[in-house]
Amino acid sequence: MQLGENYVCPYVLIGDEGFALKPYLMRPFxxxxxxxxxxxxxxxxxxxxxxxxxxxxFGVLAQKWRILFRPMEVSVESVIVIVKTCCIFHNFLRDTHMDKQYIEFLELSEPVMDAFENIIPNARRATDTAIEIRQKFVNYLIINN
Structure with a gap:
């Protein structure tokens, strides 16, 4: 990998130190x-x-749809449908009128709540593919800084 090269990078999820580096999940160094x-x-x-x-x-969404504040005791497929439904309803309501609570939330400098629980750091060795993908993102940020 050289600076200035064009890379094809996959879409990735963003995690913190509690997650292992994977080809689909980026975590900090x-x-x-x-x-x-x-x-x-x-x-x-x-x-x-x-x-x-x-x-x-997620905090804005959870403020509107309280079901997102607690663990859902349903199947993974149902969780996906519930979250997508909350997003659709939220966007529909945002399009029809400007929600005062939403505007006030955006004006805050710090998040109102921590939406995710802390996870114990994971020190397992990542795969070479995952390390290579993260390095592509590092290189991209150098070029586009």
Missing amino acids: PYRQSHRDAQKENFNTRLCKARRVVENA
Whole structure:
């Protein structure tokens, strides 16, 4: 991999240190690696900002649809339908009128709630494919900084 090359990168989920690095899930570099390397620190900063946007969006959705505040005791397929339905209803309501509670929530500088529980860090070794994909994202952020 060289800077300036065009890469095809997969869509990925964003996780924190509690998850293992996978080809489909990006997590930050460990502190002992990133604090000495500006490129890795930049990647960690951008990943953290992206994760925060997702958590804030989920927080807005959960404020409107209380079912998202607690674990759902239904099948995975049902959870997918419930979350998609909440998103559709939310967007429909947003299109029909501007929700005052939503605007106030967006104006806050910090998230109102932590939507996700902390997970114990996972130190297992990632696959070479996962490491290569993360490095492609690091390189992309260097070029587009």
